[in-house]
Amino acid sequence: MTQILSKSIVLTGIMGCGKTTIGKLLSGRLGTAFSDTDKVIEEEVGKSVFEIFNDYGEQYFRQVEEKVVGKILDKTAHIISTGGGSILSSKTRNAIKLKSFSIWVKCDIHIISNRILNQGKRPLLKNGKIIETLIKKNEERIRFYRQADSHIVNNNPNVEMTIENIVKNLSSKEVLLK
Numbered sequence: 001m002t003q004i005l006s007k008s009i010v011l012t013g014i015m016g017c018g019k020t021t022i023g024k025l026l027s028g029r030l031g032t033a034f035s036d037t038d039k040v041i042e043e044e045v046g047k048s049v050f051e052i053f054n055d056y057g058e059q060y061f062r063q064v065e066e067k068v069v070g071k072i073l074d075k076t077a078h079i080i081s082t083g084g085g086s087i088l089s090s091k092t093r094n095a096i097k098l099k100s101f102s103i104w105v106k107c108d109i110h111i112i113s114n115r116i117l118n119q120g121k122r123p124l125l126k127n128g129k130i131i132e133t134l135i136k137k138n139e140e141r142i143r144f145y146r147q148a149d150s151h152i153v154n155n156n157p158n159v160e161m162t163i164e165n166i167v168k169n170l171s172s173k174e175v176l177l178k
């Protein structure tokens, strides 16, 4: 059954915390559409995120990311998974605040590191220092992640339970309408 959202739900958090997995499952559970901002960026540019960083640099990626997140937030309310660095843009942070209900997906860095080991698709981790880089990025960004309307912990491999907790929370906050 499709449930009605009063506004879009934006998932934020450090890379590998589970935003895309949760976003897809939540969209299936609620019967609503799902966008992954990295995927949309890849479609728009015609290259993978890795290639965009490599060929054009991070600054170019951030410019495209800001535009893409802005456009996605103007669509009908749905579930949106964002790249971990999207909140570095103040324009993006304001748009998220204004137009969505945001959820910060928190996850232990060591759990993330085990999950994404050898995936090789994240340009910021290509230096091989996964734990050090995740800790540094998290420290730099945590003040922005904290601004989310809601915080959830995704350490448990039982993602279904996490989804049910999110659904309960969305109903209580009247983001999910009956």
Ligand code: S3P
Pocket: 013, 014, 015, 016, 019, 038, 049, 082, 083, 084, 085, 086, 121, 122, 123, 124, 137
């Ligand atoms: C980034 C996170 C990535 C992707 C890019 C940069 C970041 O998305 O946007 O590699 O700066 O944290 P995920 O958070 O989905 O891994």
